[in-house]
Amino acid sequence: MAEPLERLTNLLALLLETKQPLTLQQIVGELVGHYPAGDAAQRGAFERDKTVLRNVGVPIDQEVLSGDQAGQTGYRIDRRRYELADLQLADDERQALQLAVAAVRSDESWGQEGLWKLGGGSERPSRAVAATVPTFESLPALREAVAARCPVSFDYRGKARVLDPYGLLLRDGYWYVIGVDHAHAEVRTFRVDRIDGSVLVGTPGSFERPLDFDLRSVFPTDPKLLGEPENQIRTAVVRIAASHAPIVASEVGDDAIVARAGDGSIDVEVPCVNRDAFRSWVLGMADHAVVISPAEVRTDLVEWLTAIAGTDVQ
């Protein structure tokens, strides 16, 4: 029998060249000596090859035939769907894309493989300026679903979700998929790395994304603003010791400074809609930050610390 690579290459060529869909029997007849004898073994080997070709990205059409082959499945490859559409990239544009791929550090070589098809070469990874872009197996399918307006379903935190995906956003080192959650009929955000298992993609053209929808603004950059919109208290004033005042001022901006004391300490007003994120931010400065007001938020923090203070092991 032929080497797997040889058999795959010949099968691909045969399905590309044929004008009529070919049955498995005809394929085996053309590829003499490539497939094992016996119907079951032939079928098994052919199915495996078909899977490999599809995984490589080859679109194989199959249809149930009529006439004297009635009931049998015929296979062929449509050249128009097989071939890459010409992107008409100018040389400088191709070069720019190549540099972009080289500037991105990723666990997968997806970008490089795509670049070769567009006529690009291999660029050595950029040393001077680089960004890490994390990859997950579900990202390519999610992106295609966004472009084709397909609903997607997946498991997330133990629940099955169905989503009209509006887009993917990389922020803070995490990929998010953002879209309308069918169960809640409102826009929700999901961390892609927390999706359990695979993503099922539904029918194209199932929804419209609003024209003015902006992925960037759909959820806030500051985690202290995330979630819990029913929370009445939206900001708190925190006193920052002089030692930490410059770094906090550069983080929150001068507009957030509501008071300056003679000892160099400053009072800043920051969001506390998400109480967990707020507490984490304050305690990240240990005893250099004190919640001043409102009383409820201050009490929250005192209770939290008191509970920890009671965990002594003798």
Added chain:
Amino acid sequence: MSRRGPRPAHERLRRLLVMLPWLMQRGEVSVAEMAERFALTEDELVADLELASMCGLPPFVDEMIDVFIDEGTVFAGIPRVFTRQLRLTAPEGFGLLSAGRAAMALPGAEPDGALGRALDKLAVALGETPGGEGVVVDLARPPLADLVAAATDTGERLAITYWTPSRGESTERTITPRAVFVDDGHWYVFADDHRSGAERSFRLDRVLDAAGTGQYDPIRDVTLPDPGRWFSGDTDIQRITLRLPTELLWMIERYPTNSVTSHPPPKRGPAVSTVVMPVTNEQWVRRLLIRLGPRAVVESPAGWVNLAADTARSILANYDT
């Protein structure tokens, strides 16, 4: 690029389908150049091309892929099949688009430049609606990134004010930036630190101020640290073992860990995990523990079992007014 073990048939096919149309256009090329271009060893390339040249169906038996190799040069004959590139796969499309959008967010990118135009064409080909980007990369570039990135080009030394959280103070230092990179949502400058005489990574959001000095060092290439592997492999580093409710694991997912063990759920109460992680210093551990809260327990080292309670008490003293 190096690889171990035999390459599976689908990998070889994938690469072959990319190489053949390119080769048909090119006509002739040295084995060395082609191997480097497509990230193969010369032996791998020759083996794949020789096998391809044996493929064929009637009426093109043994000549369907008209390629031969002589004296280190690959020659393409009459193009028959495989003259055009295969369409982009879903991962390739995602890889190109996300890389392009990430690069647009880095210092030096121009929205109207060649990359912007290339991305517009790519987005259309990949089915994105104009004005409705489906893949957005937001790197939240800090204001100083451009100045520091420019210094990697010129070799200019910068005087910086750098905030060190473990000491709670800022220091003045002089650095020669070698690279700027974004990892896990943070911006870093990798630089020669003239204070310690060593290469160091500094977080850009902790650089309070930076200014050129007018002094220049020769430009040189550096090897960036691997993403996410800052110090977790170093055996000299102190470690901590924590037991905490599994639902709190997300709070430490940003930090390197040596092991995370989730225990079988108990009959009553929440599931619990044990985490071993490297620590930089005691101040860092204090801040981590008080953020984790009363349900996190230090198992070792023994000297730290009451660290959280001590820290909480010292902070509470600020509230006794």
